[in-house]
Amino acid sequence: MPRLSLESWIDALQARGRYTFLREEAVRDSGLSAIAVRKALQRAVKSGRLVRPKEYFFVIVPLEYRSAGGPPPSWFVADLMAAMRLPYYVALLSAAAIHGAAPQPPQEFQVMTDRTVRSIRVGRSHICFFASRYLQRAATLQVKTPTGSMRVSSPETTVIDLVRFAKAAGHLDYVAAVIAELAPRLNAGRLLAALKVVSDVPNAQRLGYILDVLRKRRLSKAVHGWVKSRIERPQPLRPGRPVTGAREDRRWRLWINGPVEVEA
Numbered sequence: 001m002p003r004l005s006l007e008s009w010i011d012a013l014q015a016r017g018r019y020t021f022l023r024e025e026a027v028r029d030s031g032l033s034a035i036a037v038r039k040a041l042q043r044a045v046k047s048g049r050l051v052r053p054k055e056y057f058f059v060i061v062p063l064e065y066r067s068a069g070g071p072p073p074s075w076f077v078a079d080l081m082a083a084m085r086l087p088y089y090v091a092l093l094s095a096a097a098i099h100g101a102a103p104q105p106p107q108e109f110q111v112m113t114d115r116t117v118r119s120i121r122v123g124r125s126h127i128c129f130f131a132s133r134y135l136q137r138a139a140t141l142q143v144k145t146p147t148g149s150m151r152v153s154s155p156e157t158t159v160i161d162l163v164r165f166a167k168a169a170g171h172l173d174y175v176a177a178v179i180a181e182l183a184p185r186l187n188a189g190r191l192l193a194a195l196k197v198v199s200d201v202p203n204a205q206r207l208g209y210i211l212d213v214l215r216k217r218r219l220s221k222a223v224h225g226w227v228k229s230r231i232e233r234p235q236p237l238r239p240g241r242p243v244t245g246a247r248e249d250r251r252w253r254l255w256i257n258g259p260v261e262v263e264a
Contacts, residue, residue: 006030006040010049010060019060019071019147020079026058053122057083061123069123073109077127078150080120081113088113089140089151091130092168093178095158098143101181103174110168112138112153112161130165137197139190155185156194163207164200172238176210176262183214188222195226202235209237209252213260224251 009030013021026037041058044050050058051070057080065071073080074090081088089095091112096102108119108126114136117129132138139154153161159182162168162175169175195204204227211220234253236243243255 005032006037006044007049010044014060014062017147019062020076020083021058021060022083023056023058051122053080053120053127054083059122065123068125070125073122073125073127074145074150075147076122077109077111078145078148080127081111084117086113086115086117087135089135089138089153089157090143091153091158091161092165093162095153096162096178096182098152099155099158099182099185101178101185103177103181128168130168132161132164134198139194139197154190154194155182156187156191158182159186159191160194160198160200160203160207163203163210164198172206172210172258173261176213176260179207179210180214180262183211183216183219186216186219188219191219192222192226195223201227201230201232205231205235205252205254206237209249209254210260212251214262227252 006026009026026041027034030037041050045052048061048066051061052058059070059076061070077090089112090098092110093106094110097106108128110128110130112130112132112135114131114133116131119129120127138157140151140157141154142149143152159179162178166172166175169178204223208220208223208227211223231253234248234255236257237254238258241257243257246255246257249256
């Protein structure tokens with residue numbers, strides 16, 4: 001009975017603590033034909049036993065996550081990226097939340113990789129991808145998950161990425177609020193090392209200004225020491241907005257075309 005056989009194989013995976021598999025594994029290890037596996041997988045997806053982020057990649061859905069349509073992305077992101085053969089780290093607001101900085105729960109699970117990738121919906125979860133050419137050299141941490149571990153940007157990489165990809169956080173004021181919560185975890189030396197990896201002078205200017213607004217002088221001093229001799233011309237604090245009439249912050253050489261307001 002193919003359906004029972006595949007269900008038993010899936011149950012055995014879950015009993016061993018595995019929650020993901022490839023289609024080719026199901027064919028190879030279940031003893032069923034490719035056609036039988038395909039049909040059985042379709043039934044399992046339809047019933048909610050499995051969810052399929054990619055045509056070839058399946059996630060087992062525990063009973064407690066059936067109503068959500070799948071377990072949290074943290075349970076399977078490492079396996080998903082391995083299946084896609086892409087380097088990655090969990091980034092931006094998702095990384096900030098993992099580090100304890102989440103003024104509001106992230107609306108999407110944000111992942112950095114080295115190329116453009118379409119977003120993926122897994123049940124109620126929305127996984128969004130961002131591309132960085134500095135991915136391989138960025139400082140990251142291995143963080144434990146209920147099913148293993150995942151790669152997460154360090155607090156220092158996270159704040160730099162948040163300024164670089166400010167639109168992904170909604171707006172610069174919210175980025176500043178997140179940085180305020182992350183600040184106790186930031187190390188000036190590691191922040192400087194992370195800045196050197198990216199070598200993004202305009203966004204380093206913006207980060208330094210935000211740190212000054214937050215009165216994190218030790219951190220802003222480290223940023224200023226690196227950036228001051230590299231600034232070529234004034235930059236807008238908020239890219240894409242006009243600078244007509246804006247005052248210039250001489251320390252950071254930024255046109256302040258809209259103040260940064262952080263809620264207390």
